[in-house]
Amino acid sequence: QSALTQPASVSGSPGQSITISCTGSSSDVGAYNFVSWYQQNSGKAPKFIIYDVSHRPSGVSNRFSGSKSGNTASLTISGLQAEDEADYFCSSYTNSSSYVLFGGGTRLTVL
Amino acid sequence: EVQLVESGGGLVQPGGSLGLSCSASGITVTSKYMAWVRQAPGKGLECVAVLYSGGRTYYADSVKGRFTISRDKSKNTLSLQMDSLRAEDTAVYYCARSSVLAYWYFDLWGRGTLVSVSS
Numbered sequence: 001q002s003a004l005t006q007p008a009s010v011s012g013s014p015g016q017s018i019t020i021s022c023t024g025s026s027s028d029v030g031a032y033n034f035v036s037w038y039q040q041n042s043g044k045a046p047k048f049i050i051y052d053v054s055h056r057p058s059g060v061s062n063r064f065s066g067s068k069s070g071n072t073a074s075l076t077i078s079g080l081q082a083e084d085e086a087d088y089f090c091s092s093y094t095n096s097s098s099y100v101l102f103g104g105g106t107r108l109t110v111l
Numbered sequence: 112e113v114q115l116v117e118s119g120g121g122l123v124q125p126g127g128s129l130g131l132s133c134s135a136s137g138i139t140v141t142s143k144y145m146a147w148v149r150q151a152p153g154k155g156l157e158c159v160a161v162l163y164s165g166g167r168t169y170y171a172d173s174v175k176g177r178f179t180i181s182r183d184k185s186k187n188t189l190s191l192q193m194d195s196l197r198a199e200d201t202a203v204y205y206c207a208r209s210s211v212l213a214y215w216y217f218d219l220w221g222r223g224t225l226v227s228v229s230s
Contacts, residue, residue, distance in 0.1 A: 002155030
């Protein structure tokens with residue numbers, strides 16, 4: 001069981017928007033705006049796509065956006081494309097002894 | 112090209128040892144915090160070891176006393192020595208670099224190497 005909870009899978013059609021949730025607690029997601037998201041295409045290295053809840057590193061498409069409400073962070077992908085089909089992981093700073101917390105990952109299928 | 116490439120994974124018996132290596136290109140392993148992050152089958156990611164640029168280390172409770180993280184400046188590589196391996200250590204192990212934005216973000220990852228602990 002992962003420290004942060006994500007749905008196992010989501011799906012959407014090309015052009016649509018989807019949202020992936022990431023639920024933590026008042027010790028991590030709820031307490032700090034230090035949530036990040038990673039994209040992992042099959043067989044490839046994870047890619048850093050969101051930090052500080054809603055900021056995108058240079059070179060990341062503006063179709064990816066992040067938000068947070070309470071103990072739940074969300075990643076939204078708009079204008080879905082076939083290349084977006086991948087696994088997505090969230091992570092959060094924590095005030096516990098752990099270095100960082102991760103979610104279990106969500107498999108996005110583009111129909 | 113900036114990249115991290117892991118090697119050394121394989122099948123090992125419970126109680127055995129294995130050493131992983133991460134070869135860095137385009138970056139210097141001593142300039143940032145470097146980490147090993149693993150993903151067990153069907154589970155989420157777990158940061159198991161970190162080597163800070165000044166040499167201090169972090170280990171997750173699940174591996175403390177059994178795993179050792181180190182680096183070789185001359186070869187520009189990061190290593191993870193894993194001893195007293197258990198079935199629950201079975202996972203894909205990724206080498207990752209902490210971002211200059213904050214240590215809890217990882218802005219560069221390798222593709223991973225699979226470690227299987229089984230008799």
